[in-house]
Amino acid sequence: MPKEIMKDQIDVAVRRSPKYSVFMGLGAILGVLVAGVLTLFVDPAAMPTGYTVAKGAGLLLLVLAVGGLFLGGLLAVLLDWIGRRKSRKYRVDAEIDMVDDPKEIARRRIAEANGEDPDAGVTSVDTSMGEAADGNRPDSDSAEDEPRNEAPSSGV
Structure with missing residues (x-):
């Protein structure tokens, strides 16, 4: 079967595009690092009753990591637009x-x-469809002798 090939000229645009996941991941990591640094400056005596430094650090980690994730994604969108x-x-x-x-x-x-x-x-599927599993074509006489789609007879 001969192949038909259409030749044409098309217009393409080539540009650089940032990987969003990398920017968002780096933003989250930067948020975690900032939370760790801010935790070092927390005075435990100045914290209200019922709060510990660990609870404050956890809250800072959560807020700043999500904020860094958002800001990293926003930076990637801006760079993509540029x-x-x-x-x-x-x-x-x-x-x-x-x-x-x-x-x-x-x-x-x-x-x-x-x-x-x-x-x-390239092989043709149609040539191998009529052959049996052993590669031989069934005889027309023996194929007609065998019953087809009959219910099994009961020996009663």
């Missing part, structure tokens, strides 16, 4: 493989997922 404004536009040549057969598309995707070349070893 990166979109500085994106470069290019026109590139594209080759689009025109395949209409869904079986062929599925075979190619499976081959690519397995790390194989989708164009190598």
